[in-house]
Amino acid sequence: MSTSDQQAARPRLAVPELLIGIGLLACAGAVAWQTLAIPVSPLYSKVGPTVFPYITMFGMTILSLLLIVAALRGGWQPEEEKETPTDWKAMGIVAVGLVANLVLIQPLGFTAASVIMFVLICHGFGSRHPLRDVLLGLILALAAYFGFARALGVNIGAGFIENQLNTVLDSIIRMLRA
Amino acid sequence: METLGHLAHGFSVAFTPVNLMWCLIGTTLGTAIGVLPGLGPALTIALLLPITYQVAPEASFILFAGIYYGAMYGGSTTSILLNTPGESATIVTALEGNRMARSGRGGAALATSAIGSFVAGTLGTLGVAFLAPVVVKFALSFGPAEYFSLMVLAFITVSAVLGSSSVRGLTSLFVGFVIGMIGVDLQTGQPRFTFGMSQLLDGVDVIVVAVGLFAVGETLYMASRRYAGKDEIVPLRGSLYMTAAEWARSWKAWLRGALLGFPIGALPAGGAEIPTFLSYAIEKKLSNHKEEFGTVGAIEGVAGPEAANNASAAGVLVPMLTLGLPTSATAAIMLSAFQSYGINPGPMLFMTQANLVWGLIASLFIANIILVILNLPLIGLWVRLLKIPAPQLYAGILVFATVGTYGISQSPTDLVILYLLGGAGFLMRRFDFPTAPVIIGMILWPLAEAQFRRAMTISNGDWSVFYKHPLSLTLLTLAFIGLVGPHIWAYVERRRRRGPEHVPGDA
Numbered sequence: 001m002s003t004s005d006q007q008a009a010r011p012r013l014a015v016p017e018l019l020i021g022i023g024l025l026a027c028a029g030a031v032a033w034q035t036l037a038i039p040v041s042p043l044y045s046k047v048g049p050t051v052f053p054y055i056t057m058f059g060m061t062i063l064s065l066l067l068i069v070a071a072l073r074g075g076w077q078p079e080e081e082k083e084t085p086t087d088w089k090a091m092g093i094v095a096v097g098l099v100a101n102l103v104l105i106q107p108l109g110f111t112a113a114s115v116i117m118f119v120l121i122c123h124g125f126g127s128r129h130p131l132r133d134v135l136l137g138l139i140l141a142l143a144a145y146f147g148f149a150r151a152l153g154v155n156i157g158a159g160f161i162e163n164q165l166n167t168v169l170d171s172i173i174r175m176l177r178a
Numbered sequence: 179m180e181t182l183g184h185l186a187h188g189f190s191v192a193f194t195p196v197n198l199m200w201c202l203i204g205t206t207l208g209t210a211i212g213v214l215p216g217l218g219p220a221l222t223i224a225l226l227l228p229i230t231y232q233v234a235p236e237a238s239f240i241l242f243a244g245i246y247y248g249a250m251y252g253g254s255t256t257s258i259l260l261n262t263p264g265e266s267a268t269i270v271t272a273l274e275g276n277r278m279a280r281s282g283r284g285g286a287a288l289a290t291s292a293i294g295s296f297v298a299g300t301l302g303t304l305g306v307a308f309l310a311p312v313v314v315k316f317a318l319s320f321g322p323a324e325y326f327s328l329m330v331l332a333f334i335t336v337s338a339v340l341g342s343s344s345v346r347g348l349t350s351l352f353v354g355f356v357i358g359m360i361g362v363d364l365q366t367g368q369p370r371f372t373f374g375m376s377q378l379l380d381g382v383d384v385i386v387v388a389v390g391l392f393a394v395g396e397t398l399y400m401a402s403r404r405y406a407g408k409d410e411i412v413p414l415r416g417s418l419y420m421t422a423a424e425w426a427r428s429w430k431a432w433l434r435g436a437l438l439g440f441p442i443g444a445l446p447a448g449g450a451e452i453p454t455f456l457s458y459a460i461e462k463k464l465s466n467h468k469e470e471f472g473t474v475g476a477i478e479g480v481a482g483p484e485a486a487n488n489a490s491a492a493g494v495l496v497p498m499l500t501l502g503l504p505t506s507a508t509a510a511i512m513l514s515a516f517q518s519y520g521i522n523p524g525p526m527l528f529m530t531q532a533n534l535v536w537g538l539i540a541s542l543f544i545a546n547i548i549l550v551i552l553n554l555p556l557i558g559l560w561v562r563l564l565k566i567p568a569p570q571l572y573a574g575i576l577v578f579a580t581v582g583t584y585g586i587s588q589s590p591t592d593l594v595i596l597y598l599l600g601g602a603g604f605l606m607r608r609f610d611f612p613t614a615p616v617i618i619g620m621i622l623w624p625l626a627e628a629q630f631r632r633a634m635t636i637s638n639g640d641w642s643v644f645y646k647h648p649l650s651l652t653l654l655t656l657a658f659i660g661l662v663g664p665h666i667w668a669y670v671e672r673r674r675r676r677g678p679e680h681v682p683g684d685a
Contacts, residue, residue: 016609017609020605020609024349027353027356031356031371034370034371034372034373035370038368038369038370039368040368047630047631047634047635047639048366049363049365049366049368049370051627051630052355052359052623052626052627052630053359053370053371056352056355056356056359056623059348059352059355060349060352060356063345063348063349063352064349066345067345067346067349070345076343076346076609076610077609077610078610081608081609081610084403086402086403086608087401087402087403087404088402090401090402090404091398091401091402091604093401094397094398094401095398097573097576098394098576098597098600099597101576101580101593102590102593102594102597105580105584105590105593106590110580110581110584113580114577114580117573117576117577117580118573118574118576118577119573121397121401121569121572121573121576122569122570122573123569124401124569125400125401125404125568125569125572125573126404126569127567127569127570133569133570133573136570136574137573137577140574140577141577144577144578144581145581148228148581148582148585
């Protein structure tokens with residue numbers, strides 16, 4: 001129930017936990033900065049737009065200080081997590097996949113960007129069949145695109161693949177109607 | 179009985195072919211995402227939120243409720259055969275269920291969990307039907323001050339009381355508060371926490387937050403843990419028919435689990451962890467086969483917690499529908515679906531939206547029947563889903579995550595926020611911060627602010643409304659006890675335990 005459960009063991013500075021605490025303190029600082037930036041109109045003197053932001057700022061500050069204290073006392077990571085080394089390479093490749101998607105989705109359209117992301121994430125997870133993954137990714141992305149875009153009416157960025165297929169689909173529909 | 183009349187009306191809504199179809203889609207999809215590790219009902223319902231622009235409220239809530247119930251059924255299959263609990267509520271099912279599967283009794287374990295889910299789910303839904311009108315009558319007397327205090331209590335219980343650490347739980351909650359306040363303040367029109375970016379004026383969509391934390395965060399986490407060792411699927415062996423002895427050992431456990439799960443789920447604290455763990459402890463104590471616990475797997479240890487889990491899932495719907503108070507991530511996302519229809523859940527819902535509420539409750543009974551059929555005779559189908567290899571599964575999840583988030587706005591800013599939240603979700607998972615309080619906090623904080631302002635306006639700016647109304651004072655006191663009580667208790671325990679240490683020769 002408390003962050004000091006591992007206090008009984010040797011108190012030792014836990015660097016990752018300390019960084020998290022400091023990061024959250026920085027967030028609290030950003031909240032403070034943004035709260036001070038809210039203009040308060042004198043018309044709303046009772047409960048203005050800044051009351052709840054101040055409460056949030058106050059809470060965040062206290063909590064991040066408590067987390068920093070817990071980090072100084074040895075941190076709170078579960079033993080099982082500590083013992084498992086992090087696979088930075090796999091995570092890195094997955095992250096590259098995400099960034100690729102972000103950068104490519106506008107120039108190439110949803111499907112092409114998704115296939116690239118799909119293949120990279122599969123690779124990160126240890127799949128060594130890039131060709132099969134391209135095919136699978138293409139099928140999934142098209143299913144997702146037409147499932148969402150056409151059935152749910154959600155407008156996803158269309159690129160050359162979608163435009164080609166949309167033209168084909170529309171002409172098929174026109175042929176069926178005729 | 180008034181309730182029976184309402185229920186009959188509800189069934190007439192739920193039994194239309196279109197709504198039956200939504201129920202079937204929801205339960206099937208729910209079972210599938212419950213079986214697949216890495217996908218949960220909160221994420222799935224978030225991704226499907228755009229459907230609220232297309233279909234009637236009855237249809238989408240029947241769909242969402244089917245997903246919600248289905249995920250509970252499907253999750254137990256994964257726990258039993260794979261020993262990776264998809265959700266924290268099924269951890270206990272994995273304890274005995276996986277041992278039973280390993281000792282060749284997987285069929286019986288799956289059967290007792292599916293039938294137990296059905297029994298408890300049906301009892302829990304009956305509980306919703308009969309308890310909700312009572313809560314509504316009570317809730318009609320609530321003023322804004324009471325609502326605010328009730329939300330404070332819920333904030334404390336979902337973040338500080340449940341879970342492994344109150345500081346980390348509250349941190350998650352406050353992160354949710356910050357996200358919830360981004361955008362234009364509806365009452366004064368002032369932009370808040372937008373860092374001067376016009377893209378943030380509309381706020382951050384709950385879809386982006388749920389998908390970021392649950393899909394992107396989970397994928398990064400799974401990628402980082404390839405050294406953790408793989409879970410193997412235990413092949414399904416043993417007949418799905420339970421023997422007379424297994425029935426005899428199961429049925430009492432189902433009933434006890436349901437009786438434990440529903441009331442705890444219906445409290446404004448929610449959470450399925452406590453009732454499942456309690457049920458496990460009780461079954462272990464009462465069992466005549468204690469030697470099977472922790473060795474070959476005891477059927478009571480599956481039946482009880484599984485029933486408790488499903489009954490508490492039903493219980494969570496009571497505060498959600500009657501008070502507009504979500505106590506789980508899934509319920510919070512359903513609340514945002516209500517908002518997208520412009521409907522405010524709360525006591526008035528039962529009068530203004532009787533079709534919706536009673537149609538939804540009736541559809542839950544139907545969903546339970548469909549689910550027990552889907553999860554027993556068709557179990558082989560779901561077992562096959564477990565064989566989807568992890569690389570393609572997680573890559574596929576992220577393709578759908580992109581559709582769900584980029585599709586709502588076509589703004590790369592949303593993708594940036596999505597991936598940043600994904601990174602945060604990874605850190606939260608890695609460093610044991612609960613994620614549900616983020617979602618609950620972001621949905622509920624603006625509502626709490628609105629109630630607070632309303633209360634202060636009525637009282638002419640007098641703060642004493644919150645402690646002069648007896649009910650509000652009681653709720654705030656409970657919240658305070660929930661926040662401070664466990665720490666005082668731990669302190670007293672530590673002092674007490676320190677005593678015997680001084681006994682010489684003890685070390």
